[in-house]
Amino acid sequence: MNSFIFSFFILSAGLTLFFVLASYPIVTPNLEWIFCWAFCCAATFAISGFGYFVSIALNPLKAQLCTVTYVLVAVMFSGLATTSVLSFKGNPFFMTLSYLSIMRWLSELIFLRQVYSLSLAWRMPPPCYENETESSELHWLLMFGLTPVSEVFYLDVAMLLLLGITFRIFAFVSLVTCNRNKRGLRTYGQIISHRLSCLCDVWFRKLLQMTVVSNQTTEGDSEMSPIPEPSYL
Amino acid sequence: MMRAAIQQLRAYKYFISDLMLESFAGVLVGILFPHVVLADFNKWLCFMAMGLGLTISIASLRVFGNERVVFWREASFIDVSAYFISKNIVEIPRIAGALIARYIVLLNCSLSRA
Numbered sequence: 001m002n003s004f005i006f007s008f009f010i011l012s013a014g015l016t017l018f019f020v021l022a023s024y025p026i027v028t029p030n031l032e033w034i035f036c037w038a039f040c041c042a043a044t045f046a047i048s049g050f051g052y053f054v055s056i057a058l059n060p061l062k063a064q065l066c067t068v069t070y071v072l073v074a075v076m077f078s079g080l081a082t083t084s085v086l087s088f089k090g091n092p093f094f095m096t097l098s099y100l101s102i103m104r105w106l107s108e109l110i111f112l113r114q115v116y117s118l119s120l121a122w123r124m125p126p127p128c129y130e131n132e133t134e135s136s137e138l139h140w141l142l143m144f145g146l147t148p149v150s151e152v153f154y155l156d157v158a159m160l161l162l163l164g165i166t167f168r169i170f171a172f173v174s175l176v177t178c179n180r181n182k183r184g185l186r187t188y189g190q191i192i193s194h195r196l197s198c199l200c201d202v203w204f205r206k207l208l209q210m211t212v213v214s215n216q217t218t219e220g221d222s223e224m225s226p227i228p229e230p231s232y233l
Numbered sequence: 234m235m236r237a238a239i240q241q242l243r244a245y246k247y248f249i250s251d252l253m254l255e256s257f258a259g260v261l262v263g264i265l266f267p268h269v270v271l272a273d274f275n276k277w278l279c280f281m282a283m284g285l286g287l288t289i290s291i292a293s294l295r296v297f298g299n300e301r302v303v304f305w306r307e308a309s310f311i312d313v314s315a316y317f318i319s320k321n322i323v324e325i326p327r328i329a330g331a332l333i334a335r336y337i338v339l340l341n342c343s344l345s346r347a
Contacts, residue, residue, distance in 0.1 A: 043282075044289050048324065051293030060298050067294060071286035078282060080275045103282040110278060122271075140271065171297070172317050175304075182305045 035113050042160040043106040047071075049167030050102075057174040071103075078103035079144050102163060105156040108146050115141065115148060236319070251292050258284040296324055 050070060054063040077098045098104055115123065115137045126139040141148055180187050186194075262284055266277040297304075297320065304316070 040285060043285065047286050047290045048293035048296075051290040052297055052321075055294040055296065055298035056301075060294070063294050063298060064291065067290040068287065071283065071290060074286060075279060075283050078279070080279045080282075103286065106282055106285075107275075107278045110281075111274070114274065137271065140274070144275070168321065172314070175297070175317055176313055179301070179305060183308045 036110060039106060039109040039113070039157070042109075042157050042164075043102055046102045046160045046164035046167065049164040049171065053167045053171040053174060056171050057178050073097065074101040074103045077101045078107050079146075080107050100163070102160065105159045105163075108144075109153060109156045111140070111144065111146060112148060112152055240323075247295065251288075254288055254292070258288050293324070296320055 051063075051067055054066045054070075057063075058066060077094065078101050079098060080103075118137060122137045124136065124138065126136040126142075129136050129139075146152075177188065262277070262280050265280060266273055269277045
């Protein structure tokens with residue numbers, strides 16, 4: 001079994017290597033691509049968790065629609081469009097959407113890494129430049145409301161991993177709880193209604209028994225038979 | 234996990250198609266923003282995030298979505314948590330591989346000022 005799993009990983013790596021060798025000659029990398037790839041792996045972990053969740057909970061067509069909608073909403077509230085940053089600042093609903101947006105954390109990671117990879121000449125205050133939108137990283141940092149601190153890298157990656165784990169927990173709960181009727185099990189609605197009806201039955205029987213006992217004590221009639229216990233108790 | 238790995242091996246055509254899809258998305262973003270400058274960096278990030286999100290999420294729908302009926306039939310005699318965890322573990326190299334392919338191509342739009 002271990003050898004089989006090992007060969008599986010080798011095969012995956014082989015396919016990847018084949019593709020990389022085919023596409024590498026057209027590349028001229030001068031960005032720290034390993035950081036970009038690592039950050040996107042964290043984002044992918046979160047996004048795939050959401051995909052698992054909706055694919056389990058919904059039927060395929062609805063799952064696709066839901067996924068596309070989520071990605072679009074996540075991009076809208078990622079804070080990259082500067083007008084939307086200004087408009088939803090202070091609104092708790094939009095702020096929550098922004099915090100749940102995977103793209104918000106991914107874009108912050110990549111943008112800050114880009115800032116860190118440039119020299120100090122690009123990080124001067126905006127008035128130092130003739131055209132601040134083309135030259136000042138600080139101008140864009142202030143515009144997007146990002147925090148230029150090294151700890152943000154760890155925090156953002158942790159947020160992405162946390163989102164991914166949360167979506168996976170939702171997916172597992174959906175796997176256990178959704179579509180129970182199709183697995184030959186009773187749905188939770190049926191279970192709850194059954195429990196409620198049993199509870200009402202027991203309560204009604206006790207009420208009836210109390211009425212009978214009170215009647216017996218008032219009338220002195222001892223020949224009445226007790227109410228039988230239900231079979232499910 | 235063994236079963237999930239065998240399934241993944243047999244569906245290698247899907248893996249190759251995922252690689253091609255990711256590469257196509259990477260090339261597309263690269264063509265849109267060749268040698269991206271600071272003024273266009275947020276647009277590049279926006280397109281890149283959208284491309285990444287759409288391709289990966291659609292690809293990940295297949296993991297559990299294709300097996301819904303089989304799972305419903307077999308859920309009574311398999312360990313659901315073991316099934317879920319093994320599917321998650323086996324998917325990790327596929328996602329990582331697809332991302333490597335994407336970023337090797339995407340870096341063609343390298344930042345000219347870095």
